[in-house]
Amino acid sequence: MAAPLRARGPMAHRQQHPRGRGRGTAVALVLATAAASLSLAAAAGRLARGLPAFLAPAPLGRRRALQGATLAPLVGLLMPGRALAEEEPLPPPVEKDVAKTAAKIQGGCDWLYFELKTALKENDADRARSSLGSALQGAYVSPLETDLLIPIEQLLSANLNSEEDGWISAVLEARAGIDEMKEGVGGGEFDTALKAWDKARAGVNRILVDINKRGQKAYFVELDADYDQKRARQYLKKKKEKLAFRNAVGSAALLR
Numbered sequence: 001m002a003a004p005l006r007a008r009g010p011m012a013h014r015q016q017h018p019r020g021r022g023r024g025t026a027v028a029l030v031l032a033t034a035a036a037s038l039s040l041a042a043a044a045g046r047l048a049r050g051l052p053a054f055l056a057p058a059p060l061g062r063r064r065a066l067q068g069a070t071l072a073p074l075v076g077l078l079m080p081g082r083a084l085a086e087e088e089p090l091p092p093p094v095e096k097d098v099a100k101t102a103a104k105i106q107g108g109c110d111w112l113y114f115e116l117k118t119a120l121k122e123n124d125a126d127r128a129r130s131s132l133g134s135a136l137q138g139a140y141v142s143p144l145e146t147d148l149l150i151p152i153e154q155l156l157s158a159n160l161n162s163e164e165d166g167w168i169s170a171v172l173e174a175r176a177g178i179d180e181m182k183e184g185v186g187g188g189e190f191d192t193a194l195k196a197w198d199k200a201r202a203g204v205n206r207i208l209v210d211i212n213k214r215g216q217k218a219y220f221v222e223l224d225a226d227y228d229q230k231r232a233r234q235y236l237k238k239k240k241e242k243l244a245f246r247n248a249v250g251s252a253a254l255l256r
Helices: 010-016 020-055 060-078 092-121 125-132 143-158 167-186 190-214 227-255
Strands: none
Touching: 092 125, 092 143, 092 167, 092 190, 092 227, 125 167, 143 167, 143 190, 167 190
C-alpha cells in the first residue's frame, strides 16, 4: 500500500506544528500590552508636566481675592447687617464722641441697674415710675433718658453706618423695652416689667459691646451678669457725692 501524500506549502507547516497558533496569539498579546504600557507612560508624562502648574499655590494676592470672592456671600448670609463690622475700627468722629460721652452713658447704665431694676425687683411702683420718668412725675426727665438713651442716640447721628452696624435696631429694641416696662408697672405686672427691662438692657448692651470691640480701648463696662458687682461701689460713691453737693447747695441757699 502506497504511503499517503504529504501536504505542501503553509498548510503543511500548520499541520505539522499545531501549537504555532498559540505562540502567535501570545506574541500578539505581548505586543498589545506593550503598546498599552507605552500609551499609559505617555499619558503619565503629560500629566506630570501639567501637575506643577496645577499644584503650584496661587499668588498671595490672587489667592486672597479668590477666598474673599468665595466667602463674601457666606458672610453676608451668616452675619446680618454689614459684614465683619466689628473688625472695622470706629470712624474717628464717632470715637471722639464716644470718648466725650462714655462717662455719662455709663452713669445711665448704673441708673438702669441700681435704680430701675431695684425698684422692679422690690415691686415698688412709685420708685419704678420715678426711675422711668413717666408722665405721672410731671416735668421730671429720668437719667434713663438724659444720661443713657439720648447720648446713645447722638452717637447714632455721628455714625453714618449706624443702620448697617445694627445700632438703630438696638436702640429701637431698648425703646420698646422701656415702653413695655411702663405698661407693666402701670398694670402692676412686675414680672412682665422685669422681662422688658432685660430687653432694654440687651439693646443697649449690643451697642456698648460693638464700641468696645472696634474702639481704640474698651470705653464701657458691659451690661453682663456681673455688672452689679463691678459697678456697685462706684455708683454708691457718686450717689453720696451728689447728695453731699445738694446738701451743701441747700445750706448755702438758706444762709443767704
